[in-house]
Amino acid sequence: MGDCGVGILPGAGGSISGLVSYSEARRASKTPERFGQGEPQGLQASEAANNATVGGGMVPTLVLGIPGTPPDAIILGALLVQGVQTGPAMFESGGGSMVFTFIYGLFIATLLMLPIGLLIGRYAFKSIVTFPKAVLVPAVAFMTMIGAFAIRNSLSDVVIMIALGIMGWVLDRLGFKPSPIVLGLILGPIAEQGFVQGWMIGGATGDPLSIFLAGPLTITIVVLIFASLFFPLVAGWLRRRRNTEEACHDG
Amino acid sequence: MTDEDRKDLRGTLGGVLFIGIGAVCWWDVSSVPSPQAVVFPRAVIGLMVAFSAILIVRNLLGFATSEYTPQSGSMLRRVGLLVAMIAGTFAMHWIGFTIAALLVYLALMALAMYERWTPTRCIVYPLAGVVLVLGFHFIFKGLFQVPLPEPRWFTLPF
Structure with a gap:
């Protein structure tokens, strides 16, 4: 549900929802140390989130x-090429038949994912796992280099990409997982835009901070942020307490 | 859990590193002329420094839960990967993107080879690299019109 909501955010895609889900699954897991080593829960969380954004992404x-x-963006381009105008008018014209085509199409695609995933996945996943590292590693490295270069046609971006890779590895060695940092980098501009807009609107009323606690939606979000922040602490404290009680009971 | 785990020296070092990064960022945003543009970066920097300080204090008090997980693999190969990628990136100025990428590919292929080299692998693996690099060269140069760096002293025939 949450990742469907992430999909509704304009500009946020499967990568953001995947990272959010992975991060939350790791925080909520009883065995977070196994994440990053092929833990099924981590794979399930990020892949389920990736799929959940498809429906949500259709909303904006x-x-x-x-x-x-x-x-x-490709679907939108195809609609514009065909002369279909998106927006409220699309829902009104023809009783919303175009919109319902998308809804039913997504529903059928979701149902078909199970048999197709079971059939193709069995062979595709096997070939990916057994793919030789001597081909996979240089291929991935080459794609990161050409991908970083192609954004602004600049070799400096490739150097920055490598430097950030080194920094990510060092932080990982120090015990800081890269996924929340990547998440912050991706969500940072969206959060800054929203924060500055809220700050300016609040500034017009004389109290810039009041806007962030002005309605039930913002209060809910703030509560969810604090719940997400303190959940691992509370869960850890409860786990330690349970372990202590069990140890006393056994003793 | 050992006493070292409870102190989590690595996490403490990371906390100090983040406070250092925060100080540099705070100094950097001080040159931004608009006061409104400074609010968000300073709020994020403040939170980062505050949480880093909490982390350091927690570790010093011995309440740490280390996130460090031992890593297997060869450090020599990791350093080799970095050296190959950095050298390849700087070589692109002189020998062009495609040739440099091909050399990086071959170097990384040799570094990432954990299996025994057989005659088939000796032919197929480098051939796969040539197909991949040239394939992307034609896609990016011809289709996407991305101006990939050209060699300085000679011209590629394609």
């Missing part, structure tokens, strides 16, 4: 004409 695409995910 069809309602606002802003693609929620990269595939939605």
Whole structure:
């Protein structure tokens, strides 16, 4: 549900929801140390989140004409080429038949994912796991280099990419997982834009901070942030307490 | 859990590193002329420094739960990966993107080879690299019109 909500955010896609889910699954797990070593829970969380954004991403695409995910941008482009205008008018014209086509299409695609995933996945995953590292490692390295270069046609970006990779590895060795840092880098501009807008609106009323606790939606978000922040602490404290009680009971 | 785990020296070092990064960022944003543009970065820097300080204090008091997980693998190969990628990136100025990428590919292929070299692998693995690099060269140069760096002293025939 949460990742469907992430998909609704314009510009946020499967990568953000995948990282959010992975991070939360790791924080909520009883065995977080196994994450990053092929833990099924981590894979399930990020992949389920990736799929959940597909439906959510259609919301800003069809309602606002802003693609929620990269595939939605292609769908939006195809609609515009065909002369279909997205927005409220799309829901009114023809009784919303175009919108319901998307809804039913997504529903059928979701149902078909199970048999197709079971059939193809069995062979595809096997070939990926057994793919020789001597080909996989240089191929991935080459794609990161050409991908970093192609963004602004600059070799400096490739150097920055390598430097950030080194920094990520060092932080990982120090015990800081890279996924929350990557998440912060991706969500940072979106959060800054929202924060500055809220600050300016609040500033017009004379109290810039009041806008952040002005309605039930913002209060809910603030409560969820604090719950997410303190959940691992409370869970850890409860776990230690339970272990101590069990040790006393056994003793 | 050992006494070292409770102190989590690595986490403490990381906390000090983040406080250092925060100080540099705070000094950097002080040159931004708009006061409104400074609010968000300073809020994030403040939170980062505050949480880093809490982490350091917690570790010094011996309440740490270390996130460190031992890593297997060869450090020599990791250093080799970095050296190959950095050298390849700087070599692109002189020998062009495609040739440099091909050399990096071959170097990394040799570094990442854990199996025994057989005649088939000796042919197939480098051939896969040539196909991949040239394939992306044509896609990016021809289709996406990305101006990949060219060699300085000679011209590629494609």
